[in-house]
Amino acid sequence: MWRDALLVAGKDLRVELRSRVALAEVAPFALVVLVLFGLALGPDRSVLQNVATGLFWVAALLATVLAVQRSFAIEAADDARDGLRLSGLDPAGVFAGKGLAIAAQLVVIEIVLAVVAALLFDVHLSGGLTLIAICVAATTGLVAVGTVYGAVAARARVRETLLPLLFLPVVAPVLLAAVKASKAALAGTPSHGYGWLELLGVFAVVYVAVGAVAFGPLVED
Amino acid sequence: MTVTSTPLKEQPGRAVDVASSPRRLRRSASTRRDRLVAALGLLALIGVVIDVWLGLWVTPPDQTLGNLVRLLYIHPALAWVMYIAYGIAFLSSILYLWPRTRSPRFDHLAGAAAEVGVVFTGLTLVTGSIWGRPTWGTWWTWDPLLTTTALLFVLYLGYLAVRRVPGDPATRAKRSAVAALVAFIDVPVVYFSVLWWRSLHQLPTVDDPVTGKTYVHGSMAWTLLLSFVSFSLVFLWLLIHRYRLSLLAEKESDELLAIAMAERRGEVAR
Amino acid sequence: MSAYIDAGYVVALGTLAVYGSTLVARERAARRRIEAATRPTGEELADDDPSRVEAVPGPITDAR
Numbered sequence: 001m002w003r004d005a006l007l008v009a010g011k012d013l014r015v016e017l018r019s020r021v022a023l024a025e026v027a028p029f030a031l032v033v034l035v036l037f038g039l040a041l042g043p044d045r046s047v048l049q050n051v052a053t054g055l056f057w058v059a060a061l062l063a064t065v066l067a068v069q070r071s072f073a074i075e076a077a078d079d080a081r082d083g084l085r086l087s088g089l090d091p092a093g094v095f096a097g098k099g100l101a102i103a104a105q106l107v108v109i110e111i112v113l114a115v116v117a118a119l120l121f122d123v124h125l126s127g128g129l130t131l132i133a134i135c136v137a138a139t140t141g142l143v144a145v146g147t148v149y150g151a152v153a154a155r156a157r158v159r160e161t162l163l164p165l166l167f168l169p170v171v172a173p174v175l176l177a178a179v180k181a182s183k184a185a186l187a188g189t190p191s192h193g194y195g196w197l198e199l200l201g202v203f204a205v206v207y208v209a210v211g212a213v214a215f216g217p218l219v220e221d
Numbered sequence: 222m223t224v225t226s227t228p229l230k231e232q233p234g235r236a237v238d239v240a241s242s243p244r245r246l247r248r249s250a251s252t253r254r255d256r257l258v259a260a261l262g263l264l265a266l267i268g269v270v271i272d273v274w275l276g277l278w279v280t281p282p283d284q285t286l287g288n289l290v291r292l293l294y295i296h297p298a299l300a301w302v303m304y305i306a307y308g309i310a311f312l313s314s315i316l317y318l319w320p321r322t323r324s325p326r327f328d329h330l331a332g333a334a335a336e337v338g339v340v341f342t343g344l345t346l347v348t349g350s351i352w353g354r355p356t357w358g359t360w361w362t363w364d365p366l367l368t369t370t371a372l373l374f375v376l377y378l379g380y381l382a383v384r385r386v387p388g389d390p391a392t393r394a395k396r397s398a399v400a401a402l403v404a405f406i407d408v409p410v411v412y413f414s415v416l417w418w419r420s421l422h423q424l425p426t427v428d429d430p431v432t433g434k435t436y437v438h439g440s441m442a443w444t445l446l447l448s449f450v451s452f453s454l455v456f457l458w459l460l461i462h463r464y465r466l467s468l469l470a471e472k473e474s475d476e477l478l479a480i481a482m483a484e485r486r487g488e489v490a491r
Numbered sequence: 492m493s494a495y496i497d498a499g500y501v502v503a504l505g506t507l508a509v510y511g512s513t514l515v516a517r518e519r520a521a522r523r524r525i526e527a528a529t530r531p532t533g534e535e536l537a538d539d540d541p542s543r544v545e546a547v548p549g550p551i552t553d554a555r
Contacts, residue, residue: 145403148399148403149400149403151399152383152396152399152400153383153386155388158382158386162379162382162383162386165375165378165379165382166379166380166382166383166400168375169372169375169376169379169407170376170403170404170407172372172411172414173407173410173411173413173414173415176414176415176418177414180418195417196417199410199413199414199417202410203410206406206410207403207406210402210403210406214318214399214402214403217318217395217398217399218395218396218399262511269504273500273504276500277496277500288493288496289495289496291496291500292496292499295499295500295503295504296499299503340506340507340510343506344502344503344506344507347499347502347503348499348502348503351495351498351499351502352495352499354495355495455507455511458511459507459510459511459514462511462514462515462518463514465518466514466517466518466521469518469521469522469525470521472525473521473524473525473528476525476528476529477528480528
Protein backbone atom coordinates (compact mmCIF):
# COMPACT_ATOMS: atom_id res chain seq x y z
CA MET A 1 0.00 0.00 0.00
CA TRP A 2 2.75 2.44 0.83
CA ARG A 3 4.40 1.85 -2.49
CA ASP A 4 1.15 2.73 -4.24
CA ALA A 5 0.75 5.77 -2.02
CA LEU A 6 4.21 7.08 -2.84
CA LEU A 7 3.57 6.42 -6.50
CA VAL A 8 0.40 8.48 -6.51
CA ALA A 9 1.86 11.18 -4.32
CA GLY A 10 4.89 11.44 -6.55
CA LYS A 11 2.71 11.79 -9.61
CA ASP A 12 0.55 14.49 -8.06
CA LEU A 13 3.52 16.44 -6.78
CA ARG A 14 5.27 16.22 -10.11
CA VAL A 15 2.15 17.66 -11.77
CA GLU A 16 2.16 20.41 -9.21
CA LEU A 17 5.83 21.18 -9.72
CA ARG A 18 5.29 21.49 -13.42
CA SER A 19 2.09 23.51 -13.28
CA ARG A 20 2.70 25.38 -10.01
CA VAL A 21 -1.00 25.91 -9.44
CA ALA A 22 -0.80 25.63 -5.67
CA LEU A 23 2.02 28.10 -5.55
CA ALA A 24 0.68 30.53 -8.11
CA GLU A 25 -3.03 30.41 -7.35
CA VAL A 26 -3.97 28.74 -4.09
CA ALA A 27 -1.40 30.45 -1.91
CA PRO A 28 -2.16 33.92 -3.27
CA PHE A 29 -5.86 33.21 -2.76
CA ALA A 30 -5.22 32.45 0.91
CA LEU A 31 -3.20 35.65 1.22
CA VAL A 32 -5.98 37.65 -0.38
CA VAL A 33 -8.38 36.19 2.18
CA LEU A 34 -6.13 37.40 4.97
CA VAL A 35 -5.89 40.88 3.52
CA LEU A 36 -9.63 41.07 2.95
CA PHE A 37 -10.28 40.10 6.54
CA GLY A 38 -7.81 42.73 7.58
CA LEU A 39 -9.76 45.27 5.59
CA ALA A 40 -13.08 44.11 6.92
CA LEU A 41 -12.12 43.90 10.58
CA GLY A 42 -9.34 46.44 10.91
CA PRO A 43 -7.52 48.71 11.17
CA ASP A 44 -7.64 48.59 14.95
CA ARG A 45 -4.49 46.67 15.75
CA SER A 46 -5.71 45.14 18.99
CA VAL A 47 -8.77 43.68 17.32
CA LEU A 48 -6.66 42.16 14.59
CA GLN A 49 -4.18 40.70 17.02
CA ASN A 50 -7.03 39.02 18.80
CA VAL A 51 -8.51 37.45 15.71
CA ALA A 52 -5.28 36.68 13.91
CA THR A 53 -5.20 32.97 14.70
CA GLY A 54 -8.83 32.60 13.69
CA LEU A 55 -8.19 34.33 10.39
CA PHE A 56 -5.13 32.24 9.71
CA TRP A 57 -7.01 29.02 10.16
CA VAL A 58 -10.03 30.13 8.16
CA ALA A 59 -7.71 31.03 5.31
CA ALA A 60 -6.01 27.64 5.68
CA LEU A 61 -9.38 25.87 5.53
CA LEU A 62 -10.38 27.71 2.37
CA ALA A 63 -7.01 26.95 0.84
CA THR A 64 -7.58 23.27 1.60
CA VAL A 65 -10.82 23.33 -0.34
CA LEU A 66 -9.05 24.74 -3.36
CA ALA A 67 -6.13 22.36 -3.07
CA VAL A 68 -8.46 19.36 -2.90
CA GLN A 69 -10.46 20.54 -5.88
CA ARG A 70 -7.28 21.02 -7.84
CA SER A 71 -6.02 17.58 -6.85
CA PHE A 72 -9.12 15.88 -8.20
CA ALA A 73 -9.41 18.12 -11.22
CA ILE A 74 -6.05 16.84 -12.40
CA GLU A 75 -7.59 13.52 -13.19
CA ALA A 76 -10.65 14.90 -14.89
CA ALA A 77 -8.80 15.31 -18.16
CA ASP A 78 -8.16 12.41 -20.48
CA ASP A 79 -10.12 9.98 -18.30
CA ALA A 80 -7.13 9.69 -16.08
CA ARG A 81 -9.44 8.69 -13.28
CA ASP A 82 -10.40 5.50 -15.06
CA GLY A 83 -6.75 4.87 -15.66
CA LEU A 84 -6.15 5.18 -11.96
CA ARG A 85 -8.91 2.75 -11.18
CA LEU A 86 -7.82 0.18 -13.73
CA SER A 87 -4.20 0.36 -12.69
CA GLY A 88 -4.96 -1.97 -9.80
CA LEU A 89 -3.56 0.32 -7.17
CA ASP A 90 -4.73 -0.30 -3.63
CA PRO A 91 -7.52 2.24 -2.93
CA ALA A 92 -6.13 2.97 0.50
CA GLY A 93 -2.84 3.67 -1.19
CA VAL A 94 -4.46 6.06 -3.64
CA PHE A 95 -6.13 7.78 -0.71
CA ALA A 96 -2.85 8.11 1.16
CA GLY A 97 -0.99 9.22 -1.93
CA LYS A 98 -3.40 11.95 -2.90
CA GLY A 99 -3.61 12.98 0.74
CA LEU A 100 0.14 13.23 1.09
CA ALA A 101 0.42 15.35 -2.01
CA ILE A 102 -2.29 17.75 -0.86
CA ALA A 103 -0.79 17.87 2.61
CA ALA A 104 2.63 18.74 1.24
CA GLN A 105 1.18 21.64 -0.72
CA LEU A 106 -0.82 22.78 2.28
CA VAL A 107 2.18 22.78 4.58
CA VAL A 108 4.00 25.12 2.25
CA ILE A 109 0.95 27.36 2.02
CA GLU A 110 0.55 27.38 5.78
CA ILE A 111 4.13 28.46 6.30
CA VAL A 112 3.66 31.34 3.90
CA LEU A 113 0.33 32.22 5.52
CA ALA A 114 1.83 32.17 9.00
CA VAL A 115 4.60 34.55 8.07
CA VAL A 116 2.26 36.95 6.31
CA ALA A 117 -0.37 36.78 9.06
CA ALA A 118 2.25 37.53 11.67
CA LEU A 119 3.27 40.56 9.64
CA LEU A 120 -0.20 41.84 8.83
CA PHE A 121 -1.70 41.37 12.25
CA ASP A 122 1.31 42.19 14.34
CA VAL A 123 1.65 38.82 16.00
CA HIS A 124 4.83 37.51 17.50
CA LEU A 125 5.44 33.90 16.46
CA SER A 126 6.48 31.98 19.54
CA GLY A 127 5.84 28.51 20.92
CA GLY A 128 7.40 27.01 17.78
CA LEU A 129 7.28 23.30 18.49
CA THR A 130 3.71 23.32 19.66
CA LEU A 131 2.68 25.35 16.64
CA ILE A 132 4.32 22.83 14.37
CA ALA A 133 2.53 19.98 16.12
CA ILE A 134 -0.77 21.83 15.81
CA CYS A 135 -0.23 22.42 12.12
CA VAL A 136 0.72 18.81 11.46
CA ALA A 137 -2.25 17.39 13.34
CA ALA A 138 -4.75 19.87 11.93
CA THR A 139 -3.49 19.53 8.37
CA THR A 140 -3.66 15.74 8.54
CA GLY A 141 -7.27 15.87 9.64
CA LEU A 142 -8.21 18.49 7.06
CA VAL A 143 -6.54 16.61 4.25
CA ALA A 144 -8.09 13.28 5.25
CA VAL A 145 -11.61 14.70 5.18
CA GLY A 146 -10.86 16.72 2.07
CA THR A 147 -9.56 13.74 0.12
CA VAL A 148 -12.60 11.61 0.93
CA TYR A 149 -15.03 14.36 0.02
CA GLY A 150 -12.98 15.21 -3.03
CA ALA A 151 -13.55 11.69 -4.27
CA VAL A 152 -17.26 11.89 -3.37
CA ALA A 153 -17.68 15.11 -5.32
CA ALA A 154 -15.35 14.18 -8.15
CA ARG A 155 -16.78 14.08 -11.63
CA ALA A 156 -19.90 15.91 -10.44
CA ARG A 157 -20.52 19.00 -12.47
CA VAL A 158 -21.43 20.81 -9.26
CA ARG A 159 -18.11 19.85 -7.70
CA GLU A 160 -16.99 23.45 -7.10
CA THR A 161 -20.04 24.33 -5.03
CA LEU A 162 -20.57 20.93 -3.45
CA LEU A 163 -17.13 20.42 -2.00
CA PRO A 164 -17.01 23.53 0.24
CA LEU A 165 -20.53 22.77 1.52
CA LEU A 166 -19.53 19.23 2.40
CA PHE A 167 -16.09 19.93 3.73
CA LEU A 168 -16.37 23.02 5.87
CA PRO A 169 -18.98 21.88 8.40
CA VAL A 170 -17.16 18.61 9.03
CA VAL A 171 -13.87 20.33 9.83
CA ALA A 172 -15.44 22.96 12.08
CA PRO A 173 -14.04 21.14 15.14
CA VAL A 174 -10.58 21.29 13.60
CA LEU A 175 -11.00 25.03 13.20
CA LEU A 176 -12.10 25.42 16.80
CA ALA A 177 -9.32 23.28 18.20
CA ALA A 178 -6.55 24.67 16.00
CA VAL A 179 -7.45 28.26 16.83
CA LYS A 180 -7.62 27.63 20.55
CA ALA A 181 -4.41 25.66 20.59
CA SER A 182 -2.56 28.20 18.44
CA LYS A 183 -3.74 31.05 20.61
CA ALA A 184 -2.44 29.30 23.70
CA ALA A 185 0.89 28.57 22.07
CA LEU A 186 1.33 32.13 20.83
CA ALA A 187 0.40 33.52 24.21
CA GLY A 188 3.26 31.61 25.75
CA THR A 189 1.09 29.10 27.58
CA PRO A 190 1.10 26.14 25.19
CA SER A 191 -0.01 23.72 27.86
CA HIS A 192 -3.46 25.29 27.86
CA GLY A 193 -3.80 24.11 24.32
CA TYR A 194 -2.78 20.51 24.84
CA GLY A 195 -6.35 19.33 25.21
CA TRP A 196 -7.15 20.88 21.86
CA LEU A 197 -4.05 19.33 20.37
CA GLU A 198 -5.29 15.94 21.52
CA LEU A 199 -8.60 16.61 19.82
CA LEU A 200 -6.78 17.43 16.62
CA GLY A 201 -4.80 14.23 16.89
CA VAL A 202 -7.88 12.09 17.49
CA PHE A 203 -9.68 13.77 14.60
CA ALA A 204 -6.73 13.12 12.30
CA VAL A 205 -6.43 9.45 13.26
CA VAL A 206 -10.16 8.81 12.98
CA TYR A 207 -10.53 10.42 9.60
CA VAL A 208 -7.43 8.89 8.10
CA ALA A 209 -8.89 5.52 9.07
CA VAL A 210 -12.34 6.41 7.72
CA GLY A 211 -10.83 7.67 4.50
CA ALA A 212 -8.69 4.60 3.94
CA VAL A 213 -11.70 2.34 4.41
CA ALA A 214 -14.21 4.47 2.50
CA PHE A 215 -11.98 4.98 -0.51
CA GLY A 216 -12.47 1.39 -1.56
CA PRO A 217 -16.16 1.60 -2.47
CA LEU A 218 -15.66 5.04 -3.94
CA VAL A 219 -13.05 3.89 -6.37
CA GLU A 220 -14.35 0.41 -7.15
CA ASP A 221 -17.39 1.60 -9.13
CA MET B 222 -44.35 11.45 -24.86
CA THR B 223 -47.46 12.07 -22.81
CA VAL B 224 -48.91 9.39 -20.63
CA THR B 225 -52.67 9.67 -20.31
CA SER B 226 -54.62 7.92 -17.66
CA THR B 227 -57.41 6.16 -19.54
CA PRO B 228 -59.50 3.54 -17.80
CA LEU B 229 -58.93 -0.06 -18.74
CA LYS B 230 -62.24 -0.45 -20.58
CA GLU B 231 -61.59 2.34 -23.05
CA GLN B 232 -58.24 1.07 -24.24
CA PRO B 233 -58.79 -0.79 -27.51
CA GLY B 234 -57.11 -4.09 -27.96
CA ARG B 235 -55.60 -4.36 -24.55
CA ALA B 236 -55.87 -7.57 -22.63
CA VAL B 237 -54.60 -7.59 -19.13
CA ASP B 238 -54.99 -10.47 -16.79
CA VAL B 239 -56.72 -8.44 -14.12
CA ALA B 240 -57.46 -11.42 -11.93
CA SER B 241 -53.85 -12.62 -11.87
CA SER B 242 -53.41 -13.79 -8.34
CA PRO B 243 -49.92 -12.55 -7.50
CA ARG B 244 -51.05 -9.03 -8.26
CA ARG B 245 -54.17 -9.33 -6.12
CA LEU B 246 -52.28 -10.79 -3.18
CA ARG B 247 -49.71 -8.06 -3.41
CA ARG B 248 -52.43 -5.44 -3.47
CA SER B 249 -54.14 -6.77 -0.34
CA ALA B 250 -50.82 -7.05 1.48
CA SER B 251 -50.00 -3.48 0.61
CA THR B 252 -53.37 -2.16 1.73
CA ARG B 253 -52.86 -3.94 5.03
CA ARG B 254 -49.54 -2.17 5.31
CA ASP B 255 -51.17 1.10 4.35
CA ARG B 256 -53.72 0.66 7.10
CA LEU B 257 -50.99 -0.02 9.64
CA VAL B 258 -49.13 3.09 8.60
CA ALA B 259 -52.31 5.13 8.73
CA ALA B 260 -52.96 3.78 12.23
CA LEU B 261 -49.45 4.78 13.19
CA GLY B 262 -50.10 8.24 11.87
CA LEU B 263 -53.31 8.51 13.84
CA LEU B 264 -51.58 7.36 16.99
CA ALA B 265 -48.82 9.90 16.45
CA LEU B 266 -51.36 12.64 15.88
CA ILE B 267 -53.24 11.77 19.05
CA GLY B 268 -49.99 11.71 20.99
CA VAL B 269 -49.03 15.14 19.74
CA VAL B 270 -52.46 16.60 20.43
CA ILE B 271 -52.38 15.33 24.01
CA ASP B 272 -48.84 16.62 24.36
CA VAL B 273 -49.91 20.07 23.21
CA TRP B 274 -52.95 20.08 25.47
CA LEU B 275 -50.89 19.04 28.48
CA GLY B 276 -48.03 21.29 27.56
CA LEU B 277 -49.96 24.45 26.96
CA TRP B 278 -52.74 24.16 29.49
CA VAL B 279 -52.49 21.39 32.03
CA THR B 280 -48.93 21.62 33.27
CA PRO B 281 -47.98 24.41 35.66
CA PRO B 282 -45.51 27.16 34.80
CA ASP B 283 -42.03 26.66 36.13
CA GLN B 284 -40.69 28.55 39.13
CA THR B 285 -37.70 30.04 37.36
CA LEU B 286 -38.63 29.91 33.70
CA GLY B 287 -42.30 30.67 34.01
CA ASN B 288 -44.37 29.82 30.99
CA LEU B 289 -41.28 29.53 28.86
CA VAL B 290 -40.78 26.03 30.19
CA ARG B 291 -43.65 24.93 27.95
CA LEU B 292 -41.20 24.76 25.06
CA LEU B 293 -39.62 21.91 27.00
CA TYR B 294 -42.41 19.77 25.68
CA ILE B 295 -41.32 20.20 22.09
CA HIS B 296 -37.70 21.22 21.77
CA PRO B 297 -35.86 18.30 23.43
CA ALA B 298 -38.09 15.77 21.67
CA LEU B 299 -37.27 17.36 18.31
CA ALA B 300 -33.56 17.18 19.09
CA TRP B 301 -33.84 13.58 20.19
CA VAL B 302 -35.60 12.64 16.96
CA MET B 303 -32.93 14.45 14.98
CA TYR B 304 -30.24 12.20 16.46
CA ILE B 305 -32.32 9.10 15.87
CA ALA B 306 -32.82 10.12 12.26
CA TYR B 307 -29.12 10.64 11.64
CA GLY B 308 -28.36 7.40 13.44
CA ILE B 309 -30.69 5.53 11.11
CA ALA B 310 -29.09 7.22 8.11
CA PHE B 311 -25.67 6.17 9.39
CA LEU B 312 -26.59 2.53 10.02
CA SER B 313 -28.38 2.34 6.72
CA SER B 314 -25.35 3.73 4.93
CA ILE B 315 -23.06 1.23 6.58
CA LEU B 316 -25.38 -1.61 5.62
CA TYR B 317 -25.32 -0.32 2.08
CA LEU B 318 -21.53 -0.11 1.94
CA TRP B 319 -21.06 -3.57 3.43
CA PRO B 320 -20.96 -5.81 0.35
CA ARG B 321 -22.95 -8.62 1.91
CA THR B 322 -25.89 -6.42 2.84
CA ARG B 323 -25.76 -4.02 -0.09
CA SER B 324 -29.28 -3.25 -1.26
CA PRO B 325 -30.76 -0.12 -2.86
CA ARG B 326 -33.41 -0.07 -0.13
CA PHE B 327 -30.79 0.96 2.38
CA ASP B 328 -29.77 3.83 0.18
CA HIS B 329 -33.38 5.00 -0.03
CA LEU B 330 -33.78 4.60 3.73
CA ALA B 331 -30.66 6.63 4.42
CA GLY B 332 -31.83 9.44 2.18
CA ALA B 333 -35.31 9.45 3.69
CA ALA B 334 -33.98 9.42 7.23
CA ALA B 335 -31.57 12.25 6.50
CA GLU B 336 -34.21 14.44 4.91
CA VAL B 337 -36.65 14.01 7.77
CA GLY B 338 -33.72 14.52 10.12
CA VAL B 339 -32.90 17.83 8.49
CA VAL B 340 -36.51 18.96 8.92
CA PHE B 341 -36.34 18.13 12.60
CA THR B 342 -32.94 19.80 12.91
CA GLY B 343 -34.29 22.99 11.45
CA LEU B 344 -37.20 22.88 13.87
CA THR B 345 -34.83 22.21 16.78
CA LEU B 346 -32.91 25.32 15.81
CA VAL B 347 -36.03 27.43 15.49
CA THR B 348 -37.53 26.31 18.80
CA GLY B 349 -34.16 26.66 20.50
CA SER B 350 -33.81 30.15 19.15
CA ILE B 351 -37.33 31.05 20.22
CA TRP B 352 -36.59 29.69 23.66
CA GLY B 353 -33.49 31.85 23.92
CA ARG B 354 -35.00 35.08 22.69
CA PRO B 355 -37.13 36.11 25.68
CA THR B 356 -34.43 34.98 28.08
CA TRP B 357 -31.37 36.58 26.56
CA GLY B 358 -32.89 39.15 24.26
CA THR B 359 -31.10 37.76 21.22
CA TRP B 360 -32.24 35.25 18.66
CA TRP B 361 -28.98 33.40 18.84
CA THR B 362 -26.74 32.48 21.68
CA TRP B 363 -23.63 30.51 20.93
CA ASP B 364 -24.94 27.91 23.30
CA PRO B 365 -23.05 24.62 22.79
CA LEU B 366 -26.09 22.51 21.95
CA LEU B 367 -27.59 25.07 19.62
CA THR B 368 -24.28 25.64 17.86
CA THR B 369 -23.80 21.91 17.46
CA THR B 370 -27.28 21.65 16.02
CA ALA B 371 -26.54 24.46 13.57
CA LEU B 372 -23.43 22.65 12.37
CA LEU B 373 -25.34 19.38 12.04
CA PHE B 374 -27.94 21.22 9.98
CA VAL B 375 -25.39 22.38 7.45
CA LEU B 376 -23.62 19.04 7.59
CA TYR B 377 -26.68 17.14 6.52
CA LEU B 378 -27.75 19.74 4.01
CA GLY B 379 -24.47 18.87 2.37
CA TYR B 380 -25.36 15.19 2.49
CA LEU B 381 -28.70 15.88 0.82
CA ALA B 382 -26.84 17.87 -1.82
CA VAL B 383 -24.65 14.84 -2.56
CA ARG B 384 -27.77 12.76 -3.10
CA ARG B 385 -29.00 15.23 -5.68
CA VAL B 386 -25.92 14.91 -7.89
CA PRO B 387 -27.10 13.25 -11.08
CA GLY B 388 -25.51 10.01 -12.08
CA ASP B 389 -25.88 6.28 -12.13
CA PRO B 390 -27.80 5.20 -9.01
CA ALA B 391 -25.19 2.78 -7.70
CA THR B 392 -22.40 5.35 -7.80
CA ARG B 393 -24.59 7.99 -6.27
CA ALA B 394 -25.65 5.59 -3.53
CA LYS B 395 -22.07 4.71 -2.72
CA ARG B 396 -21.01 8.33 -2.58
CA SER B 397 -23.98 9.25 -0.41
CA ALA B 398 -23.22 6.39 1.94
CA VAL B 399 -19.62 7.51 2.35
CA ALA B 400 -20.76 11.09 2.90
CA ALA B 401 -23.19 9.89 5.58
CA LEU B 402 -20.40 7.96 7.24
CA VAL B 403 -18.09 10.95 7.38
CA ALA B 404 -20.88 13.20 8.59
CA PHE B 405 -22.12 10.97 11.38
CA ILE B 406 -18.67 10.25 12.78
CA ASP B 407 -18.28 13.99 12.99
CA VAL B 408 -21.36 14.40 15.19
CA PRO B 409 -19.73 13.50 18.52
CA VAL B 410 -16.57 15.38 17.55
CA VAL B 411 -18.54 18.52 16.83
CA TYR B 412 -20.55 18.11 20.01
CA PHE B 413 -17.57 17.79 22.30
CA SER B 414 -15.43 20.40 20.62
CA VAL B 415 -18.20 23.00 20.73
CA LEU B 416 -18.96 22.09 24.33
CA TRP B 417 -15.33 22.62 25.37
CA TRP B 418 -15.14 25.75 23.26
CA ARG B 419 -18.06 27.22 25.15
CA SER B 420 -17.22 25.93 28.58
CA LEU B 421 -13.99 27.89 28.55
CA HIS B 422 -16.02 31.06 28.33
CA GLN B 423 -18.92 30.01 30.47
CA LEU B 424 -19.62 32.58 33.09
CA PRO B 425 -20.80 30.99 36.34
CA THR B 426 -24.07 32.90 36.33
CA VAL B 427 -25.02 31.89 32.81
CA ASP B 428 -27.64 29.19 32.86
CA ASP B 429 -28.84 28.58 29.37
CA PRO B 430 -32.47 27.61 29.09
CA VAL B 431 -31.86 24.62 26.88
CA THR B 432 -29.75 22.61 29.31
CA GLY B 433 -30.80 24.62 32.31
CA LYS B 434 -31.32 23.06 35.65
CA THR B 435 -35.07 23.09 35.65
CA TYR B 436 -36.56 20.77 38.18
CA VAL B 437 -38.86 18.62 36.16
CA HIS B 438 -41.41 16.78 38.24
CA GLY B 439 -44.91 15.43 38.31
CA SER B 440 -47.08 16.24 35.34
CA MET B 441 -44.16 17.97 33.68
CA ALA B 442 -42.13 14.79 33.65
CA TRP B 443 -44.96 12.76 32.17
CA THR B 444 -45.62 15.36 29.51
CA LEU B 445 -41.95 15.42 28.64
CA LEU B 446 -41.93 11.66 28.29
CA LEU B 447 -45.07 11.77 26.20
CA SER B 448 -43.50 14.36 23.92
CA PHE B 449 -40.57 12.05 23.23
CA VAL B 450 -42.87 9.17 22.44
CA SER B 451 -45.30 11.09 20.23
CA PHE B 452 -42.63 12.91 18.24
CA SER B 453 -40.84 9.61 17.73
CA LEU B 454 -44.06 8.22 16.31
CA VAL B 455 -44.42 11.27 14.08
CA PHE B 456 -40.88 10.72 12.89
CA LEU B 457 -41.56 7.08 12.14
CA TRP B 458 -44.65 7.95 10.13
CA LEU B 459 -42.82 10.65 8.17
CA LEU B 460 -39.88 8.31 7.60
CA ILE B 461 -42.08 5.56 6.20
CA HIS B 462 -43.78 7.94 3.80
CA ARG B 463 -40.56 9.58 2.70
CA TYR B 464 -39.00 6.14 2.16
CA ARG B 465 -41.95 5.02 0.10
CA LEU B 466 -41.83 8.20 -1.92
CA SER B 467 -38.18 7.56 -2.63
CA LEU B 468 -38.94 4.03 -3.85
CA LEU B 469 -41.86 5.27 -5.94
CA ALA B 470 -39.79 7.97 -7.55
CA GLU B 471 -37.22 5.42 -8.66
CA LYS B 472 -39.92 3.04 -9.83
CA GLU B 473 -41.55 5.82 -11.79
CA SER B 474 -38.37 6.71 -13.62
CA ASP B 475 -37.77 3.02 -14.31
CA GLU B 476 -41.28 2.62 -15.72
CA LEU B 477 -40.98 5.68 -17.90
CA LEU B 478 -37.71 4.32 -19.22
CA ALA B 479 -39.29 0.93 -19.91
CA ILE B 480 -42.16 2.57 -21.77
CA ALA B 481 -39.81 4.64 -23.86
CA MET B 482 -37.82 1.56 -24.73
CA ALA B 483 -40.95 -0.41 -25.58
CA GLU B 484 -42.09 2.36 -27.84
CA ARG B 485 -38.75 2.45 -29.54
CA ARG B 486 -38.99 -1.28 -30.09
CA GLY B 487 -42.50 -0.85 -31.46
CA GLU B 488 -41.28 1.79 -33.88
CA VAL B 489 -38.44 -0.39 -35.06
CA ALA B 490 -40.79 -3.37 -35.53
CA ARG B 491 -43.12 -1.29 -37.67
CA MET C 492 -43.96 35.84 26.59
CA SER C 493 -46.80 33.53 25.71
CA ALA C 494 -46.60 34.79 22.13
CA TYR C 495 -43.18 33.21 21.82
CA ILE C 496 -44.43 29.91 23.15
CA ASP C 497 -47.40 29.89 20.85
CA ALA C 498 -45.17 30.80 17.93
CA GLY C 499 -42.86 27.92 18.80
CA TYR C 500 -45.67 25.39 18.94
CA VAL C 501 -47.28 26.67 15.76
CA VAL C 502 -44.05 26.70 13.79
CA ALA C 503 -42.98 23.25 14.94
CA LEU C 504 -46.28 21.48 14.54
CA GLY C 505 -47.24 23.44 11.46
CA THR C 506 -44.04 22.60 9.64
CA LEU C 507 -44.39 18.92 10.44
CA ALA C 508 -48.00 18.95 9.30
CA VAL C 509 -47.16 20.68 6.02
CA TYR C 510 -44.22 18.37 5.40
CA GLY C 511 -46.31 15.31 6.16
CA SER C 512 -49.12 16.36 3.86
CA THR C 513 -46.78 17.15 0.98
CA LEU C 514 -45.23 13.71 1.39
CA VAL C 515 -48.60 12.01 1.26
CA ALA C 516 -49.70 14.11 -1.72
CA ARG C 517 -46.54 13.41 -3.68
CA GLU C 518 -46.81 9.74 -2.86
CA ARG C 519 -50.37 9.58 -4.15
CA ALA C 520 -49.46 11.46 -7.31
CA ALA C 521 -46.52 9.17 -7.97
CA ARG C 522 -48.68 6.09 -7.45
CA ARG C 523 -51.28 7.42 -9.86
CA ARG C 524 -48.65 8.12 -12.48
CA ILE C 525 -47.17 4.65 -12.13
CA GLU C 526 -50.58 2.98 -12.35
CA ALA C 527 -51.31 4.91 -15.51
CA ALA C 528 -47.99 4.04 -17.03
CA THR C 529 -47.99 0.33 -16.21
CA ARG C 530 -51.61 -0.62 -16.85
CA PRO C 531 -51.31 -1.14 -20.64
CA THR C 532 -48.14 -3.19 -20.60
CA GLY C 533 -48.69 -5.23 -17.41
CA GLU C 534 -45.85 -4.70 -15.01
CA GLU C 535 -44.99 -8.25 -14.07
CA LEU C 536 -45.08 -9.83 -17.53
CA ALA C 537 -41.67 -10.42 -19.10
CA ASP C 538 -40.95 -9.43 -22.66
CA ASP C 539 -41.20 -12.95 -24.03
CA ASP C 540 -44.04 -14.09 -21.78
CA PRO C 541 -46.56 -15.92 -23.99
CA SER C 542 -49.57 -14.50 -22.16
CA ARG C 543 -48.51 -10.98 -23.04
CA VAL C 544 -50.70 -9.28 -25.61
CA GLU C 545 -49.08 -7.11 -28.24
CA ALA C 546 -49.91 -3.48 -27.79
CA VAL C 547 -52.35 -2.22 -30.38
CA PRO C 548 -52.14 1.45 -31.31
CA GLY C 549 -54.17 3.26 -28.69
CA PRO C 550 -54.24 6.53 -26.84
CA ILE C 551 -51.02 5.91 -24.95
CA THR C 552 -48.61 4.83 -27.67
CA ASP C 553 -49.95 7.35 -30.13
CA ALA C 554 -49.62 10.28 -27.79
CA ARG C 555 -46.43 12.21 -28.32
